[in-house]
Amino acid sequence: MHDVVDLRSDTLTLPTPEMREAMARAEVGDDVWEEDPTVKRLEAVAAERLGKAAGLFVASGTMGNLVSVVSHTRAGQEVVLDLDSHIFNYEVAGSAVIGSVQMRPVRTARGFLAPEQVREALRPANIHVPQTGLVCVENTHNRHGGTCCTPEEIAAVAEVAHGAGVPVHLDGARLFNAAVALGRPASEFARHADSVTFCVSKGLGAPVGSVVCGGPEFVARARRVRKMVGGGMRQAGIIAAAGLVALERMVDRLAEDHANARRLAEGLARLPGLRVDLARVQTNIVIVAVERPGGPAAAAAAAGELVAGCAARKVALHAIGPASIRCVTHKDVDAEDIERALEALRELTSRWQDKGAT
Ligand code: TLP
Numbered sequence: 001m002h003d004v005v006d007l008r009s010d011t012l013t014l015p016t017p018e019m020r021e022a023m024a025r026a027e028v029g030d031d032v033w034e035e036d037p038t039v040k041r042l043e044a045v046a047a048e049r050l051g052k053a054a055g056l057f058v059a060s061g062t063m064g065n066l067v068s069v070v071s072h073t074r075a076g077q078e079v080v081l082d083l084d085s086h087i088f089n090y091e092v093a094g095s096a097v098i099g100s101v102q103m104r105p106v107r108t109a110r111g112f113l114a115p116e117q118v119r120e121a122l123r124p125a126n127i128h129v130p131q132t133g134l135v136c137v138e139n140t141h142n143r144h145g146g147t148c149c150t151p152e153e154i155a156a157v158a159e160v161a162h163g164a165g166v167p168v169h170l171d172g173a174r175l176f177n178a179a180v181a182l183g184r185p186a187s188e189f190a191r192h193a194d195s196v197t198f199c200v201s202k203g204l205g206a207p208v209g210s211v212v213c214g215g216p217e218f219v220a221r222a223r224r225v226r227k228m229v230g231g232g233m234r235q236a237g238i239i240a241a242a243g244l245v246a247l248e249r250m251v252d253r254l255a256e257d258h259a260n261a262r263r264l265a266e267g268l269a270r271l272p273g274l275r276v277d278l279a280r281v282q283t284n285i286v287i288v289a290v291e292r293p294g295g296p297a298a299a300a301a302a303a304g305e306l307v308a309g310c311a312a313r314k315v316a317l318h319a320i321g322p323a324s325i326r327c328v329t330h331k332d333v334d335a336e337d338i339e340r341a342l343e344a345l346r347e348l349t350s351r352w353q354d355k356g357a358t
Contacts, residue, residue, distance in 0.1 A: 001334065001336040001337060001340075002332060002333070002334070002337055003314065004314045004315075004316055005314065005315045005316065005333060005337040005338075005340050005341050006316045006332065006333065007264075007315065007316060007317055007318070007327040007328055007329065007333060007341060008316050008317065008318040008326075008328065009202075009318065009328050009330075010174075010202040010203040010257070010284060010328045010329070010330035011201060011202055012330070012332070013201075013202070013203070013205040013330045013331055013332050014205070014207075014332060015205060015206060015207045015242050016205060016245065016249075016250075016331075018245050018249065019205065019206060019207070019241070019242035019245045019246070020242075022241040022242060022244065022245050023238050023239070023241045023242050025241070026038045026237045026238050026240070026241035027237060028235035028236075028237035028238060029235065029237070030234050030235065031057070031232070031233055031234060031235070031236045031237070032227065032232040032233075032234060036235060036236055036237040036240070037237065038236075038237030038238075038240045038241050038244070039057050039236050039237050039240040041240070041244060042055070042057055042200075042211065042240040042241075042243045042244050042247070043055035043056060043057055043211060045244060045247055045248070046198070046211040046213055046243075046247060047211075047213045049186055049187065049247065050186055050187055050190040050196055050198070050213045051187030051190055051191060052190060052196070052213035052214055052215070053214070053215050053216050053219070054213065054214065054215070054216050054218075054219035055211045055212065055213045055219065056211065056212045056213075056219050056222050056223055056226060057209060057210075057211055057233075057236060057240055057243070058197075058209065058210050058211070058212055058226055058231055059208065059209065059210075059231050059233065060199075060201070060208075060209070060210055061086075061171070061173040061197055061199045061201075061202075061210045062090075062091045062092075062094065063210070063226070063229065063231050064197030064198075064199075064210040064211070064212045065086070065087050065091060065095075065136075065169070065171055065197055066091065066094045066095060066098060066099075066225075066229065067212060067222045067225040067226050067229065067231070068169045068195045068197060068212055068214075068222060069087070069095040069099050069101060069134060069136070069169065070095065070098055070099040070101075070225045071195075071218055071221040071222040071225050072133060072134045072167045072169060072194070072195065072218070073099055073101050073133035073134050074133060075099065075100035075101070076100060076101070076102075076130055076131075077101050077102070077130060077131050077132065077133025077134070078101065078102045078103070078104045078123060078130040078131065078132050078133060079095065079101050079102070079103050079104060079132075079133060079134045079135075079136060080104045080106060080113070080118060080121040080122070080132060080134070080135045080136070080161075080166075081103065081104070081105060081106070081113075081135070081136040081137075081138075082105065082106060082107075082108045082111050082112065082113055082136075082137075082138065082141075083105040083106060083107045083108065084108075084111055084141070084143040084144060085105070085111070085136060085138045085141075085143075085171065086138055086142050086143075086171055086173065087103075087136055087138070087171055088103050088105050089143070098228075098229060101133060101134075102130055104121055104132075106121055110141070110144055110147055110149075111138065111141035111143065111144035111147060111149075112137065112139075112141065112147075112149040112153055112157075113135070113137065113157055114156075114157075115156045115157055115159065115160045118135055118157050118160045118161055119160050122160070122161075122164050122166065132164065132166050133166065134166060134167055134168070134169055135157060135158075135161040135166055135167075135168045135169070136168070136169045136170075136171060137149070137154055137157060137168065137169070137170050137171070137193070138170075138171040138172075138173075139154070139170060139171075139172055139174075139175060139178050139189060140174040140175075140177050140178045140181075140282070140283050140285070142173070142174070142285070143320070144280065144287075145277070145280040145281065145282075145285045145286065145287040145326075146174065146177065146261070146280075146281070146282060146283035146284055146285030146286075146328075147280050147282050147283075148177075148178040148181050148182055148282050148283060149178075150182060150184075151184060151188040151189045151191065151192070154168075154170065154189060154192045154193060155191075155192040157192075158192035158193065159192075167194035167195070168192065168193045168194055168195075169193060169194065169195045169196070169197075170189065170190065170193035170195070170196040170197070171197055172186075172189065172190070172196050172197060172198040173197065173198065173199045173202060173210070174198075174199070174202055174203060174283065174284075175189060175190075175196065175198045176198065176203070176204065176251050176254060177203055177254050177257075177258070177283040177284055178283065179251075180251065180252070180254040180255050180258065180283075181258055181282050181283045186198070190213065194214055194215070194218065195212060195213065195214035195218055195222075196212070196213050196214070197210055197211070197212045197213075198210060198211060198213075200242070200243035200246040200247060201246075202330075203250075203254050203257055203284055203330050203331070204243075204246035204247065204250040204251065204254075205246055205250050205330075205331050206239070206242040206243045206245070206246040207239060207242055208239045208242075209239055209240065209242075209243050211243070250331070253331065254283075254284070256331075257283075257284040257329040257330055257331065257333075258282075258283050258284055258329075260284075260329040260333060260334070260335060260338050261281055261283065261284045261285065261286050261327075261328075261329045262281055263335065263338050264286050264327060264329065264338050264341060264342065265278055265281040265286045266278065267338075267342040267345075267346075268286065268288055268327075268342070268345065271345055271346060271349045272349050272350075272352050272353055273290060273291055273292055273302065273349050273352045274288050274289070274290060274291070274345070274349060275288070275289040275290075275291055276288055276289075284328055284329045284330060285326060285327070285328050285329075286326070286327040286328075286329075287320070287324060287325070287326055287327075288324070288325045288326075288327065289323060289324055290302050290303040290306065290323040290324070290325065291323070292352070296322065296323065299322070299323035300322035300323050302323070302352070303319055303322065303323045303324070303325055304319070305348070306325065306345065306348055306349070307319050307325065309344070309348040310341070310344050310345065310348070313340075313344040313347075314340075315340065315341045315344045315345075327341070
């Protein structure tokens with residue numbers, strides 16, 4: 001049980017005592033000179049887990065995706081990706097600013113491009129059109145509620161992209177959630193992608209950082225781009241040490257977060273005025289739609305009231321749309337906390353019973 005039940009994001013997880021100890025003891029050097037042994041170890045362990053030749057420690061998932069896009073593409077090329085993807089929506093258009101690439105967002109049913117959609121989006125060799133430089137896939141998918149795609153689905157997309165000589169980048173910020181949920185090693189998801197970013201700072205609990213993995217030439221290019229965007233960190237072993245603990249100790253326990261998300265989703269689905277698509281609750285994210293008679297404005301007002309009412313009860317939620325709330329479970333939310341969150345929402349929505357709950 002925690003003072004505040006913080007369901008806003010798994011980025012809010014705090015480092016474990018073991019991480020803090022590893023940070024205090026970390027052997028360090030200047031990582032721009034490639035002399036930090038702890039960073040090198042994290043990069044090697046990460047690459048091995050993903051079955052890739054090399055890894056690169058970066059400051060964030062956003063930086064990992066940015067250096068990947070820029071390393072794979074040339075200015076003026078186009079990047080094919082899902083309309084709801086994190087790269088397209090929440091990375092401040094960094095790839096457009098730094099990489100001078102154009103995004104080609106495609107609307108998908110579950111957040112995952114189908115091979116036919118990739119085939120349709122690939123540009124022909126025509127003097128008028130931009131050339132396709134990269135295809136991006138996100139797993140688990142954030143805006144679609146932590147849904148997973150299988151290694152086979154990634155393979156099918158990659159087959160089309162590679163057939164046209166186009167590389168594939170996997171935004172695997174929460175790749176280990178997908179691996180645990182589907183019971184498949186992370187390397188199976190990574191196998192068909194040319195590069196993968198995953199975060200140690202989300203459900204895995206480290207305070208800072210992500211690792212980009214790929215082939216040696218790609219990682220050498222990505223290292224230069226990381227330096228260009230100011231991501232060359234010096235004695236970064238201090239934070240990489242926590243990343244190693246995250247990778248070595250925190251992966252299997254993600255199953256607890258998934259069980260808590262399911263408990264929360266099932267409880268929320270029973271409350272009046274709330275709709276949860278239980279089939280989409282596959283990992284640690286629950287998306288709740290607020291539905292009220294009176295249309296979108298009434299639903300948005302009700303969602304705002306719920307978030308504020310929960311905050312007053314020390315339950316922190318995050319609105320991701322006018323009438324849509326996201327709850328993310330993580331290591332600092334336990335089963336008792338889930339009950340407290342449900343209790344707060346039960347109390348708040350019970351007022352709607354007599355007002356024609358949908
Ligand atoms: N997502 C954050 C916010 O930016 C929305 C969150 O709270 O979920 N890819 C995916 C799929 C992500 O969900 C995120 C973070 C990132 C990349 C970026 O990672 P950071 O925050 O480390 O830059």
